[in-house]
Amino acid sequence: MNLHEYQAKDLLKKYNVPVQEGIAVDNVKAAEDAYTQITTQTNNKFAVIKAQIHAGGRGKGKVVETGINGVKVAKSIEEMGTYANGILGGTLVTIQTGPAGKKVNKVLIAQDVYYPGPNETKEFYLSILLDRAKGQNVIMYSTEGGMDIEEVAHNTPEKIFKEWVFPGGGLQGFQARKIAFNLGLSGEALKNCVKFVTNLYNAYVGLDCAMLEINPFFKTSDDKMIAVDCKMGLDENALMRHPDLAALRDVTEEDPTEVEAGQYNLNFVKLDGNVGCMVNGAGLAMATMDMIKLSGGEPANFLDVGGTANAQTVEAGFRIIMKDPNVKTILINIFGGIVRCDRVAAGVIEAYNKIGNIEIPIIVRLQGTNAIEAKKLIDESGLKVQSAVLLSEAADLVKQAVA
Amino acid sequence: MAVLVNKNSKILVQGFTGTEGTFHASQMIEYGTNVVGGVTPNKGGTLHLERPVFNTVADAVKNTGADVSIIFVPPAFAADAIMEAADAGIALVVCITEGIPVQDMVKVKNYLEGKTTRLIGPNCPGVITAEEAKVGIMPGFIFKKGRIGIVSKSGTLTYEAADQAVKAGLGISTAIGIGGDPIIGTPTVEAVKLLMEDPETDGIIMIGEIGGSMEADAARWIKDNKTKPVVGFIAGQTAPPGRRMGHAGAIVGGADDTAAAKMKIMAECGIAVVASPADIGKTMAAELAKK
Numbered sequence: 199m200n201l202h203e204y205q206a207k208d209l210l211k212k213y214n215v216p217v218q219e220g221i222a223v224d225n226v227k228a229a230e231d232a233y234t235q236i237t238t239q240t241n242n243k244f245a246v247i248k249a250q251i252h253a254g255g256r257g258k259g260k261v262v263e264t265g266i267n268g269v270k271v272a273k274s275i276e277e278m279g280t281y282a283n284g285i286l287g288g289t290l291v292t293i294q295t296g297p298a299g300k301k302v303n304k305v306l307i308a309q310d311v312y313y314p315g316p317n318e319t320k321e322f323y324l325s326i327l328l329d330r331a332k333g334q335n336v337i338m339y340s341t342e343g344g345m346d347i348e349e350v351a352h353n354t355p356e357k358i359f360k361e362w363v364f365p366g367g368g369l370q371g372f373q374a375r376k377i378a379f380n381l382g383l384s385g386e387a388l389k390n391c392v393k394f395v396t397n398l399y400n401a402y403v404g405l406d407c408a409m410l411e412i413n414p415f416f417k418t419s420d421d422k423m424i425a426v427d428c429k430m431g432l433d434e435n436a437l438m439r440h441p442d443l444a445a446l447r448d449v450t451e452e453d454p455t456e457v458e459a460g461q462y463n464l465n466f467v468k469l470d471g472n473v474g475c476m477v478n479g480a481g482l483a484m485a486t487m488d489m490i491k492l493s494g495g496e497p498a499n500f501l502d503v504g505g506t507a508n509a510q511t512v513e514a515g516f517r518i519i520m521k522d523p524n525v526k527t528i529l530i531n532i533f534g535g536i537v538r539c540d541r542v543a544a545g546v547i548e549a550y551n552k553i554g555n556i557e558i559p560i561i562v563r564l565q566g567t568n569a570i571e572a573k574k575l576i577d578e579s580g581l582k583v584q585s586a587v588l589l590s591e592a593a594d595l596v597k598q599a600v601a
Numbered sequence: 602m603a604v605l606v607n608k609n610s611k612i613l614v615q616g617f618t619g620t621e622g623t624f625h626a627s628q629m630i631e632y633g634t635n636v637v638g639g640v641t642p643n644k645g646g647t648l649h650l651e652r653p654v655f656n657t658v659a660d661a662v663k664n665t666g667a668d669v670s671i672i673f674v675p676p677a678f679a680a681d682a683i684m685e686a687a688d689a690g691i692a693l694v695v696c697i698t699e700g701i702p703v704q705d706m707v708k709v710k711n712y713l714e715g716k717t718t719r720l721i722g723p724n725c726p727g728v729i730t731a732e733e734a735k736v737g738i739m740p741g742f743i744f745k746k747g748r749i750g751i752v753s754k755s756g757t758l759t760y761e762a763a764d765q766a767v768k769a770g771l772g773i774s775t776a777i778g779i780g781g782d783p784i785i786g787t788p789t790v791e792a793v794k795l796l797m798e799d800p801e802t803d804g805i806i807m808i809g810e811i812g813g814s815m816e817a818d819a820a821r822w823i824k825d826n827k828t829k830p831v832v833g834f835i836a837g838q839t840a841p842p843g844r845r846m847g848h849a850g851a852i853v854g855g856a857d858d859t860a861a862a863k864m865k866i867m868a869e870c871g872i873a874v875v876a877s878p879a880d881i882g883k884t885m886a887a888e889l890a891k892k
Binding site: 328330331333334335364365366403406408433434435436438439465467469477478479480481482483484485486487488489490491492496497500502533534535536565566567588589590592593 | 628676677700701702703704705706707708710711738739740742743753754755756757758759760761764765768781783784808810811812813814815818834836837838839840841844845846847848849850851860876877878879880
């Protein structure tokens with residue numbers, strides 16, 4: 199589950215991680231008030247407005263309706279008003295959102311951190327994530343901040359450093375110091391960096407993050423170390439022990455069909471194809487999508503109905519898949535092990551009858567316990583449903599349906 | 602004999618008296634698995650499914666001599682249950698539980714370091730040695746006795762593969778469901794090694810999915826150590842990048858963990874890679890016929 203920048207920064211502050219201060223607002227008047235408040239506090243007429251969406255590339259991205267970038271620096275309350283007016287409620291398209299873009303419901307009005315001072319400013323990169331192969335958390339960092347880190351990794355891999363954290367002992371002082379030295383810091387900046395990295399790691403573990411990225415990780419002209427931007431992803435499995443974090447979910451950032459599927463406990467991912475599918479088990483569901491593609495179709499979705507493929511789940515699955523007008527046919531692929539195929543077949547028939555006017559062809563492949571009885575039930579139901587037992591037979595039926 | 606579990610294994614069920622534990626333990630017993638008892642804290646001293654219940658794994662081991670444990674404990678307590686089993690000296694721990702927080706598994710992996718306990722899973726269907734022992738939630742009847750081993754990240758896809766192998770005139774020695782989480786106890790390569798060294802296994806079906814590097818690691822090992830045919834399939838060829846596909850670990854993060862990249866390296870390492878999941882069984886039969 200992803201968080202907005204303003205939510206992530208609020209959480210980091212609780213762990214004493216210094217951040218670029220700001221106020222999240224949802225209307226122009228509040229944006230102007232926030233400008234006044236922030237510029238008075240900082241004694242600096244510059245303030246930044248940042249669109250709050252779950253995607254990167256906001257600075258270069260543009261709001262379709264107004265042509266304004268997703269991140270702007272305002273040097274007067276009038277400018278702030280203009281920008282807020284041009285961003286809030288608009289559709290921001292960035293390199294990461296796809297052409298449809300994302301609606302901006304909130305903006306963060308933040309302090310200008312590039313203020314002049316005794317020393318030069320610097321932008322670094324820092325992230326914490328799981329190294330799956332080692333089964334350990336790893337801190338990835340680089341002197342090349344403020345840009346796309348994948349490009350840095352590709353073009354200058356020697357500029358990416360990694361520090362693995364030993365699970366038994368946590369992050370050690372010498373490791374935090376090593377990070378600061380490798381970033382070329384000294385004096386106050388070094389001390390501040392050690393504190394920042396230590397507290398950030400505590401936040402990562404304490405909040406059960408799946409990933410935490412600070413880019414840019416910024417040294418101010420007076421040697422403070424702060425998070426200017428923050429991307430935070432939470433481990434969904436751990437939300438059970440963080441009800442306060444679960445409440446931060448912004449469903450407007452998610453596909454509405456996926457949100458609805460979640461309410462039925464269906465694991466659903468929307469795709470762009472023409473063949474819908476409903477499968478029990480995540481691996482078999484992915485494999486079924488692959489088979490649809492090999493049969494000449496394109497999968498319209500991923501849908502794992504889980505261990506209980508009964509009339510209710512099948513009905514919910516049908517309704518969700520059929521919301522997509524591009525779907526030409528639906529393949530139900532159930533490997534009945536402990537759940538008997540004849541019961542699944544009865545559920546399919548019940549769901550089909552309940553919905554009534556299903557106009558697209560349905561292919562049902564049931565294999566496992568009582569597969570033959572299940573096929574007979576489907577074939578004798580009089581419904582416009584084709585049945586198969588073997589996976590290869592189902593593939594042939596998909597081929598005919600999309601031909 | 603096959604690998605990991607057999608008819609002599611003494612199996613303990615952690616989370617024995619819960620709904621899941623009760624249902625699947627009954628199915629395991631019906632299959633003929635030697636379930637010697639279970640653990641549910643605070644229910645020690647009672648009987649469940651005609652078998653003794655203990656408060657701790659250590660008590661259960663002392664009284665039953667159990668050497669294998671299967672875990673049906675809810676996700677919030679599953680990591681603790683794995684560590685308790687390891688502490689009690691259980692040789693093989695099979696964790697079925699789905700939804701364990703990743704940081705809990707970081708802890709577990711570190712805890713198991715240097716111990717002799719092997720963990721299978723979590724988020725897996727378990728392990729079955731055909732007609733000897735079912736330590737998992739798979740439908741037992743599909744796994745007809747034979748000489749093909751299966752290593753898989755997925756549940757129903759394992760059943761699909763086993764069923765196809767049986768229909769192709771083959772059978773199953775041991776099927777190992779290693780699990781679909783980002784951190785698991787026994788990675789693909791270790792499960793493949795066990796089957797490669799097993800004299801009762803003639804061929805190996807290796808089923809992976811998008812995310813991580815376990816299939817590539819296994820492929821490199823297979824290249825240098827292959828003594829029997831390996832058929833491979835990777836689920837998620839059509840999965841979009843950056844989206845989690847059901848399993849917590851099934852997410853394309855970069856260029857190396859796509860299905861295409863994994864299939865390429867597997868093919869280069871001498872694995873018979875199939876693009877369609879419908880071809881797994883017949884390809885295994887064809888590979889064995891070549892020998």
